[in-house]
Amino acid sequence: MATIRDVAKLADVSVSTVSLALSNPARVSSKTLEKIRQAIAAVGFVADPLAQSLARGRSRMIGFVVGNVGNPFFGDIRRELENYALDHEHFVVVTDSSGKTDRERAMVEHLIGLKTAGLALAPSGYDQGYIDFVASLNVPIVCFDQKVAGIERDFVGSDNYLAGAMLTEHLLQLGHRRIAFITGPSHMRTATERYRGFAETMANAGVEVNPNLVVDGQFTRTAGYEAAMRLLIQPERPTAILGANNTVALSALQAMQELGFRCPEDISLAMIDNVQWSSVITPRITMVVQDTLALGSIIARRLMHRITNPQGAVEPPQDFVLTPKFVPGNSCRRI
Amino acid sequence: MATIRDVAKLADVSVSTVSLALSNPARVSSKTLEKIRQAIAAVGFVADPLAQSLARGRSRMIGFVVGNVGNPFFGDIRRELENYALDHEHFVVVTDSSGKTDRERAMVEHLIGLKTAGLALAPSGYDQGYIDFVASLNVPIVCFDQKVAGIERDFVGSDNYLAGAMLTEHLLQLGHRRIAFITGPSHMRTATERYRGFAETMANAGVEVNPNLVVDGQFTRTAGYEAAMRLLIQPERPTAILGANNTVALSALQAMQELGFRCPEDISLAMIDNVQWSSVITPRITMVVQDTLALGSIIARRLMHRITNPQGAVEPPQDFVLTPKFVPGNSCRRI
DNA sequence: TGATTAAATCGAACCGGTTCGATAGAGCCC
DNA sequence: GGGCTCTATCGAACCGGTTCGATTTAATCA
Incomplete structure (x- = not known):
């Protein structure tokens, strides 16, 4: 694997210039930029996401935590989130807690360890310890499905x-x-x-x-x-x-x-x-x-908003409550 | 967050000794070990998985790639794999390709970028480009469900x-x-x-x-x-x-x-x-x-085997083919 | 008791990026 | 032409661990 130093050497510039060219091309002169572009292509450089995450203290991953990914309700939401995240160069890590609070907590801690950019969380816990835990996480979080009293986060759900x-x-x-x-x-x-x-x-x-x-x-x-x-x-x-x-x-x-x-x-x-x-x-x-698609869409947008906007972190949490839809079948008869 | 250097300072030993104590306690004297243990507890040290992955060149994550996580067939396998992996201190990253080959490839490349320890892959592709791609991955891989001619990997499936x-x-x-x-x-x-x-x-x-x-x-x-x-x-x-x-x-x-x-x-x-x-x-x-549970169990064991055993990587690929089970219903009548 | 060997510990380099203060040069104004 | 500001680039430190050769200390043996 080619590293950024290989690129720097070939383009005859410093490593920091290459890094700058990648993150903020406007601040590099056009002829240097071109040299770097060619060098990147020549050595086939792709930035190591792990190294980036470590240096930045934030990764480009989004954690998705639910009790049962097999439930189509969560499946639809997951799909919406994945599509939206992918369009914004983020990657969704799906985890399943099987509805167990302690397992959910373990998964969330894992995701935090991965320095995920944000979390879409369908909370399964409800006691004070759990609430404090969620509050202690210093990461954008959008909760959905289950509104838990005491959790001061964005919430997306139905009436x-x-x-x-x-x-x-x-x-x-x-x-x-x-x-x-x-x-x-x-x-x-x-x-x-x-x-x-x-x-x-x-x-x-x-x-x-x-x-x-x-x-x-x-x-x-x-x-x-x-x-x-x-x-x-x-x-x-x-x-x-x-x-x-x-x-x-x-x-x-x-x-x-x-x-x-x-x-x-x-x-x-x-x-x-x-x-x-x-x-x-x-x-x-x-x-x-x-309306799972709408729920998923709101979750995705809200989360990405908090992640990408620098001031997004300080915006007060907001609730989004959608109206459910009646779907007639033939399982109810008039008596 | 406490780092390994905080621990080293408090325990009055070098950083490398702390690292050694963590990865191979037997090679550290018992009294040093005790000092380090106490220091770890005192500062609340937890190793940063990202830094570990970067330094080791391998993470403790396992990639799970299927076309539809909502399908209970894949769901059962996922659950088995997750349980087994968790018991062996690995974390399963679930991804869904929606059955699209190009998306699957993108997900796999992402996972490789994350330096995953191994991959459980239900392949959706079949052409030569795809086969070459899978062959080029230098990571333990267990394929399942779909046997693809040309992919020389462990395979787990049914008859x-x-x-x-x-x-x-x-x-x-x-x-x-x-x-x-x-x-x-x-x-x-x-x-x-x-x-x-x-x-x-x-x-x-x-x-x-x-x-x-x-x-x-x-x-x-x-x-x-x-x-x-x-x-x-x-x-x-x-x-x-x-x-x-x-x-x-x-x-x-x-x-x-x-x-x-x-x-x-x-x-x-x-x-x-x-x-x-x-x-x-x-x-x-x-x-x-x-027999989804058996399939999942075999996939999990085979993959962890290749991951944890140093010589596991060179073992020749093996096929595991299970016998499916007949479940009578009442949708077939005698005529 | 001194030489030899094994065990314990350390220091420095490294993994592959980011970040920010420092520096050099170009352009502008008076 | 000297002083000033801006732009482009660089160097070094850093993120938080691992690894391995080198060094110190302790144990073993003749």
Whole structure:
């Protein structure tokens, strides 16, 4: 590999001039610039990113930290970020914490060690230690998906209250009253907001919520399945189930199918967030989806803005909340 | 941030001794070691991975390069690799080429620039330029999924011929004769092998393949959908469709559903490779799946072996081919 | 006890860039 | 022509580690 010193020698200038020519060509005379250009081409010089990062104290990498890269929600956002970053000569390092807070922390520390230029973080933690940790990081960070109280960073997400309310209202309009809700972890804002949207919409309609019909699905497959089973074996069975995310809703569908319930004939189902191949799932689930492309785009722009603008670091954090979209299916019937 | 010089000063030893103590404690006297240990704890020293990589010429990162990290097949492999790498103090950098060869190449070049210790690569290219490029990389590489002729590297994959043959035989045994096959790109070994398994099994059974029933789905959703549509509008419609991968098979299911065909009553369907949530897709698709966990485990071990063993680099490349597994569903009926 | 050898530690060079103060020369003004 | 400013270039220090030959110290043996 050719180094900058090889270039300098061949062009008969000093190393620092070559470096300057690369970072700020305007400050080098045109004939020197030309000599350097030719020398670079002749020896096939490419700057070593590691050496640059070490010297600069900043790399051209962006860390992307989520709980599950397989989730198409995160996948869409990742793609947007990658495209935008690549256009701005940055490289996205994708990491997956499997939803575990300690692992996420380890990954973030790794990324910080790599002197990443910035972080796009879907936080999984929520306690004070975690919040302090995120606050201590001296790097541009854009958080998304999960709004964590106490983290003073840019945030990009969707109106989860609205998402829960929309589907609840839909089910109410179809005549449902015994509506079950499968929740997520109580420490996740997305989960509590979606539930609040459900509960308040029910209350506004004057419908009382049977506490037995609110079960905890933890946003996971196993807990969601179990929660759904508990719903289905009740004598006062719900006429509709609202899953607070894609995983618990589809777990409920699986439980229904296994026990022999038909959807929507026996029980209606609605969910928040899409999954891959939802179009071939029978019935097509009625859902509210987030505008992942827009979210990804905002995250990317906001992050690059903070990275590239010198004064970007001191701008106060800002929240971007998008409106989710209703996607009708045929999993909810009128009763 | 504390540096190694801070530690050296506090422990009253030279920088090189601290470095030695860190990399090879046995060669440092126990009392010096203790002094250094205390000094490290006192100043909170953590070695800068960037500086280490620059000095060593090798980092502790492993590059993972696939066409679609959202695909659960790659997701499982990624998880295995990450776990194993983490246990061996390596960090996996995940990149997604979106299936584009030029982008994959850019990502690999980036990773090489990062002086990654090794690469787990699901190659998407096939021409001579690409092969030469991969050959030119002076880093341990384990290729997987796609076996590319000419690339002399470790390879880990499944017996794709068998996968195609198993499902074909199954359909034949159920009485099907007009079996359609949706292929993948002809430059992909997985695609051609799966097709060969289909074609030879048909030939062995003395059943002639109608060329109109072999259509190209490119392993993509749009092409698969289009190919399926062309199958469905034929007067001599197939009684069964075999999709060479999950994407084209599910695209076919979608096409069938949209046109009003029932599966399996009107047309049977079988596919190679699983998808997330296949258990809630109606009907449950009969499929042959790869042992992703075993594949991931082998990839991880083989790669770490080459990375950590000094003589690992010169070992001749080896192929690991696993047997895929038949998973019965109810998408194939006896006729 | 002095010579020999092994173990422990050190110093300096190096990895490949960036950065900034210093210096030399060119151009301008009075 | 002397003083001044600007521009182009350079040298040296630095980022934070690793590596290896050299040197000092301790242990072994005749």
